[in-house]
Amino acid sequence: MKKEKPDYFRKLLKKLIVELEGALDANKETTETVSLDDSIGRLSRADALHAQNIAMSLQGNIQIKLNLARQALEKISSGKYGVCVACNQPIAEARLEAMPETPLCVNCSR
Numbered sequence: 001m002k003k004e005k006p007d008y009f010r011k012l013l014k015k016l017i018v019e020l021e022g023a024l025d026a027n028k029e030t031t032e033t034v035s036l037d038d039s040i041g042r043l044s045r046a047d048a049l050h051a052q053n054i055a056m057s058l059q060g061n062i063q064i065k066l067n068l069a070r071q072a073l074e075k076i077s078s079g080k081y082g083v084c085v086a087c088n089q090p091i092a093e094a095r096l097e098a099m100p101e102t103p104l105c106v107n108c109s110r
């Protein structure tokens with residue numbers, strides 16, 4: 001990895017973290033405010049629970065990605081960024097550009 005690359009990916013990751021934190025906040029409302037009384041309009045209780053489940057699993061996905069992005073930032077600081085955690089081979093930069101938070105190379109992610 002070239003000398004200026006870590007800075008570039010650090011910026012990408014910081015931007016991603018801000019976006020994910022925003023998405024978590026926006027999604028929180030859906031997971032927390034499903035009320036089960038009859039004041040939820042035309043949504044039935046089952047529909048409301050279904051919507052809540054979707055929001056919660058989305059929340060989980062965002063949280064996982066956020067954790068990976070934070071770990072990737074730490075790896076940049078320790079100089080270990082861009083190396084696959086499974087096979088220790090470098091991760092292609094095109095892949096890191098698309099998914100800067102990924103800890104796995106394309107082969108190991110399959």
Ligand SMILES: [Zn+2]
Pocket residue numbers: 084085086087088089104105106107108109
């Ligand atoms: Zn690998």
